[in-house]
Amino acid sequence: MRPATRTKSRCAPQTACGTHALEIVRYSLHKGLGKGKFIQSAAFAVGGYKWCIIFFPEGDETEKSTGYVSVFLKLLSQKAKVRASYGFRLVDQTTGSSMVTCSKGQVVFDTIVSIGGFYERAGWGHVKFMKCSDLEASGYLRDDRLVIECDITVIQRSQIAETVAAIDELRVPPSDLSDDFGRLLLAGAEQMWHSELEASPLRLTGMCLQRDHRSSERSSSGK
Secondary structure (H helix, E strand, O other): OOOOEEOOOOEEEEEEEEEEEEEEEOHHHHHHHOOOOOEEOOOEEEOOEEEEEEEEOOOOOOHHHOOEEEEEEEEOOOOOEEEEEEEEEEEOOOOOOEEEEEEEEEEEEEOOOOEOOEOOOOEEEEEEEEEHHHHHHOOOOEOOEEEEEEEEEEEEEEEEOOOOOOEEOOOOOOOOHHHHHHHHHHHHHHHHHHHHHOHHHHHHHHHHHHHHHHHHHHHHHHO
8 A cells, every 4th residue: 555645856957158259360371380389269168167279280299190080079168077979060161051070978077187287178079070181172261260069968977856745545435236237227227218308409419429430530630
């Protein structure tokens, strides 16, 4: 037997979403920066934290980025630990539409723990974001201009909703089946007798029901 009263509460994580666009004009002049050199966007806020986009036109300092451009999202807020998901999109200069090039599920950005004064988890991104040759031949780079968009979703602390008021279970009283069955038979006999006397009204009622049914079909089809 389940308890007569039950209570319920709900836990739901709060999120904050934002998008930042980094526009790089005169892109060809940045190609000579050299490997490991980057362009950094202005700081922007999402979820109460400051962020920036870091773009390497000739790849970051790692060997595997050779021949690729690299892009990262960095947490600028100090002494912070943030769970977030992100994605990078390139804007097609010919159509104005954007396409998700790389995305990442939940990761932890951390500017609390450092190793040798370097915050290894302050930034997340993609070393081999796109081949330099593919980018230069694409519609994303037009008129010496490139636009990179970054979507961020910050997962904030979960909130507990208030406890729902107690709910009593429905209690079904016992019934006498034999008495109920007898009353049902008697009611059925009376209904049959009245039906024979009132045949026309019953047919009229049937027409009304049919008309309502067609109206219901029209409203359903119109949705």
